[in-house]
Amino acid sequence: MEKYPILFPAQQSSSSSTSFPQTSEMLGSTHVFGSLHGGNSSGLLGLKDFEGRGMSPQGGGAHHMKSLASSMENETRPDKKKEKKVRRPRYAFQTRSQVDILDDGYRWRKYGQKAVKNNKFPRSYYRCTHQGCNVKKQVQRLSRDESIVVTTYEGMHSHPIEKPNDNFEDILNQMQIYSNF
DNA sequence: CGCCTTTGACCCGCGC
DNA sequence: GCGCGGGTCAAAGGCG
Numbered sequence: 001m002e003k004y005p006i007l008f009p010a011q012q013s014s015s016s017s018t019s020f021p022q023t024s025e026m027l028g029s030t031h032v033f034g035s036l037h038g039g040n041s042s043g044l045l046g047l048k049d050f051e052g053r054g055m056s057p058q059g060g061g062a063h064h065m066k067s068l069a070s071s072m073e074n075e076t077r078p079d080k081k082k083e084k085k086v087r088r089p090r091y092a093f094q095t096r097s098q099v100d101i102l103d104d105g106y107r108w109r110k111y112g113q114k115a116v117k118n119n120k121f122p123r124s125y126y127r128c129t130h131q132g133c134n135v136k137k138q139v140q141r142l143s144r145d146e147s148i149v150v151t152t153y154e155g156m157h158s159h160p161i162e163k164p165n166d167n168f169e170d171i172l173n174q175m176q177i178y179s180n181f
Numbered sequence: 182c183g184c185c186t187t188t189g190a191c192c193c194g195c196g197c
Numbered sequence: 198g199c200g201c202g203g204g205t206c207a208a209a210g211g212c213g
Binding site for chain 1: 202206
Binding site for chain 1: 184185186188
């Protein structure tokens with residue numbers, strides 16, 4: 001796959017213009033944010049209020065992996081000093097798009113893909129490639145509505161956007177603002 | 182050549 | 198205790 005500058009425009013009209021031929025789509029996305037605090041309807045689906053109970057943000061939990069004996073720079077498990085239960089909120093957004101990956105200006109690296117039950121489409125896991133940035137996101141498509149793509153963000157970026165991206169950056173900022181509270 | 186996707190194995194919490 | 202579902206890692210391959 002390639003990373004196109006923007007994926008909102010219909011793929012059939014491959015006019016190399018960076019503009020948005022379908023502004024309504026963008027408005028649709030914005031509307032999603034609008035209903036973020038409004039709640040309900042098809043705008044925003046309930047976000048998982050699972051505050052990461054099983055997941056740890058830092059290498060602690062993310063590094064459990066298989067019990068290898070060689071590279072265990074971090075504390076193994078004998079010293080269970082994991083008093084840091086950092087709960088990390090997750091924010092889900094739903095967008096109408098024909099493509100799964102929406103380019104929000106950050107660079108993501110895919111690190112997994114799993115099939116979801118009751119869903120014929122798999123879920124993809126992405127992580128921000130910026131060093132020290134632990135932001136993750138997962139993209140999922142509803143089998144009910146193939147035209148709906150759910151994107152769940154986890155964490156917040158603490159570094160500038162790498163790729164300038166029209167006014168989409170503004171939406172990103174709004175998202176972060178909402179996430180902060 | 183470097184970055185990214187793919188893919189199977191592995192880990193963990195939870196329910197039965 | 199075992200199986201299931203969800204989440205992550207890491208090796209290998211692909212593509213610009």
